[in-house]
Amino acid sequence: MTNNKLTTSWGAPVGDNQNSMTAGSRGPTLIQDVHLLEKLAHFNRERVPERVVHAKGTGAHGYFEVTNDLSKYTKADFLSGKGKRTPMFIRFSTVAGENGSADTVRDPRGFAVKFYSEEGNYDIVGNNTPIFFIRDAIKFPDFIHTQKRHPQTHLKNPNAVWDFWSLSPESLHQVTYLMGDRGIPATLRHMNGYGSHTFKWVNEEGEGVWVKYHFKSEQGVKNITNEVAARIAGENPDYHTEDLFNSIEKGDFPVWKLYVQIMPLEDAETYRFDPFDVTKVWSHKDYPLVEAGRMVLDRNPENYFAEVEQATFSPGTLVPGIEVSPDKMLQGRIFAYSDAHRYRVGANHNALPVNRPKNEVKNYQRDGQMRFDSNGGSSVYYEPNSAGGPAESPVDKQTAFPVSGLAESTAYDHDDHYTQAGDLFRLMDKEEQDRLINTIAGAMGAVESDEIKLRQIGHFFKADPEYGRRVAERLGLPIPQEVK
CATH class of the missing domain: 1.20.1370.20 (Catalase, four-helical domain)
Incomplete structure (x- = not known):
């Protein structure tokens, strides 16, 4: 007979999982019942704090395959070589609602992709809209507060929503998009995704271009009306979650084609809109879509908590060949997203299986809660050192870019929000x-x-x-x- 004993978290066998240890049949319960204490204490901690935004979500594994070699623009290894495949994980989400909210609310959808490249993980953390409500991260906490519940009534507050939007005219483009037909996608498979921000690609020669990402659904774009969305929210609030899971489970794998818009660096100085303003788009006539590859989702998670809830994404998770732009919203997100993960999941969140890169991690970060690997063992724990520990590689430095002006709180130069x-x-x-x-x-x-x-x-x-x-x-x- 095989050994299939129930154990404690430290591996000791459990003699009774049905009855607490008590003083006599009536009790009281004894504090020496360490299995009971551990079981209750772990239960109390089974839920990590839900995300402040994008709390309700679902995800899937898949792969990205290059269909057009763009190595003349970027040295990022997962984009080099036609036919190259890179494993990836995606998380879809709503923005404002809690973890138990309905899937079919009128809300942007998070579209966060993690590529497990050979040179580390790369995250594209965008939405199903090519733009956003605000363009400076200093306004983000206030904006999200308007989307959450009133501190007294604990109800959604349309007064706050429209007061903020009416006092923030840069939101008008996104408001028009959100209130239009694409505000409620029919399924997660039938919507596009966007990196939204401008990023910088750099090739092996150190030459750069500005880029924007566009994931186009090969299933087509389909949306639903307010009436249909409200009915589904009442009948099946997890409709999008269920549809994605069932689609993959039966082999109907969703596919997106990735395109990029490419802008020469010098065009940023003269383009009629600020190319780093996330409330604006680049005209496709000016900068046509260039095909990059296909993203295929072909495997559901085995465990939602381990793979979806603990998945962490940040637009600052970069690889050689991809850098950030001066986009003020992006600059703030680079800090805020990773900091949220350190608070919510822990300082060692990137060591969890769903976040862990495929290549070996070599650094001098030690300790912290839930350090579940060897913690660097007895190896050297500082740098520079004389022990032959991992050292910097100057070839991988980010490229320089010019800056100018006074150090002060400034707005964007362009205020055409209309x-x-x-x-x-x-x-x-x-x-x-x-x-x-x-x-x-x-x-x-x-x-x-x-x-x-x-x-x-x-x-x-x-x-x-x-x-x-x-x-x-x-x-x-x-x-x-x-x-x-």
């Missing part, structure tokens, strides 16, 4: 515009303050007079005189 939002509105056909207006009016109808509504209507009007007029009519309010 052209691209108006262009997006005008790209919609009449039926899509109708649905957009209905969605916005329905969401703003719950706002108590006419002042907030009028301020937001003014932004819609500046983007396109028809846009502002129709929202105002639906809300029974006039167009503010100052914007006419």
